[in-house]
Amino acid sequence: MNETSLYALLRPLRILVLGYGNVTQAFLPLLVSRSEWLGRELGIHPLISGIGTRSGGFFVHPTGITPEQLAQKTEARTWFASQSMQVRDATAFIQAGRSAGTSLLLELTTLQPRDGEPALTHIRTALQHGMDVITANKGPVAHAQNALQALARQRDVQFRFESTVMDGLPLINLAQFTLQAVEIRAFRALLNTTSGLVLSMLEQGFTLEQAILKAQQLGVAESDPWYDLDGWDAVMKTTILANNLLDAHITPAMVEREGIRDITSEDIFAAALSGAPLRLVSSASRVRGMVTASVRPQPIKADDILHVAKGTTSVISLDTEAMGTITLVEHEPLVLQTAYGVLSDLITIFRQKRST
């Protein structure tokens, strides 16, 4: 059988993409590089049937463009728009995409932490239209995971979000697929890169402005760095992990939060000199059925496993009931790791479909 006829046997997977930032731009070439794998292992070939952004508009293509074609264009988004039909807004985008046979929405817009909007509405709309949804956006998951998953179950579709915490490191999937029948009782983690980088630069005598600038240059800081430094990013991640690893039902408002805003340079120097530098620790634990969670600066001694997180490295240590303590370290991730998290969700969705 020649290549063309093999290709014809594959099922098209039409994808809508909301957001065209770093993650989307890393995801599209990753999808190209996994094209052969997706065909061989899952029997699908992906097509991009829509790209939408708030600033650039919402565009839907009637049959879908292969990621390979897109990857050949220097201005891929503009070129895609030129081939497509523009629609009014995100809701019209999802409806038009659904009519064109799209079954998957990637919600990759940037975070709006207060209430997770407008991503939350995008996700709800897509699920209501019977589409699977993958998001890398912490907001909607931290604020409304339960409601969104109930909706997904009702419509017999999936809602996945592996890349919201520690990028593509399999953390949600670890609990779901490989640590079955084991209770995770607690975790401690360093999940916010910006605060770690800023604290370590302050220890070295740099100013706060220099430290923030560095984190922004590395592309790890949120557009408002205080979102990181006041602990909000860590709160969102802690909420998601508590709900998914510890089976809690909490919202971000229930996580005790203390950022690094009020720590003095004296405190920072003294802690570092004593060998136990301050870092923004996320933790949660279940005690007599109740899960409590917090984000706060804590001294990290040299013999603490969290001490391994240098630079942009993140770490989580799980205290489990039958498997003792397990630690996972993600060393200096780049945006490719976040994009892989999205791909791994896509793969999981199709593996699960095949198994039901």
Next chain:
Amino acid sequence: MNETSLYALLRPLRILVLGYGNVTQAFLPLLVSRSEWLGRELGIHPLISGIGTRSGGFFVHPTGITPEQLAQKTEARTWFASQSMQVRDATAFIQAGRSAGTSLLLELTTLQPRDGEPALTHIRTALQHGMDVITANKGPVAHAQNALQALARQRDVQFRFESTVMDGLPLINLAQFTLQAVEIRAFRALLNTTSGLVLSMLEQGFTLEQAILKAQQLGVAESDPWYDLDGWDAVMKTTILANNLLDAHITPAMVEREGIRDITSEDIFAAALSGAPLRLVSSASRVRGMVTASVRPQPIKADDILHVAKGTTSVISLDTEAMGTITLVEHEPLVLQTAYGVLSDLITIFRQKRST
């Protein structure tokens, strides 16, 4: 519906157990504690239909005994024998078990490293009889995984061995279920606890005899401690990981091996004093399609992630293509963690069955 009638809806899972050492004795109570979970999630209730050991004989029960009943006896194995029919040898044991409706063999005998026998024959016989097999025994996996898996596929059954490396830490499953479509290019790991313990005690001025005694008291050393110290245990684990994480096809003889036998106390002290103590490092990497693997003593600097492995803690660092570097640490595992690895294989087998 009352409890009795619910129980009647569950499918019996009859299990043969070969070997009655630490792992089996930790597995049986674990199975009791997971009884409700297995019923609810997988719709099965386990029954022990045979226990066999070389020294104590091979016993098969016609209908199977619940783990709960067994757990109530102080001399569980003797009591089981008194309720059962004795058969000649392991082959007769497997045949009689199969006739009594057993579908799963747990091969938990102790390791014979040279050729993996007699465990290898046990496993082959059970697979040939159409039984799923789980083993915690490195020998047969390191020596004959390919042949055994081919046989399993042919008989439409499964052969799993998560607990052969780093106990129940999901390493084989991580690669199979949560790091899909990602090439693991290399790994470095400290997998042999005895050599690490012995080296650290030699650094503190203890004699080799004292160090070996301590490892034996902790229950981590193989019956012949030189099997650990000459690197054979690490070679078996390295072979299994290279074949399963790096998709290699190697046998233990193809792993370059250098144990700690020939290291002088001077070398050990000097390395420790310089801040980079010697440890027995397992590593493998794929270069231009070829996988090479080795086990040898190497200095571990303070900024090396392997440095986190103190005491009986083990660590592995994976160098991947799309997910960068990921490290997993298992902190001071006990035999319960090995038993959990066996349970997690049992769960995976039933999840997989349900999905086909």
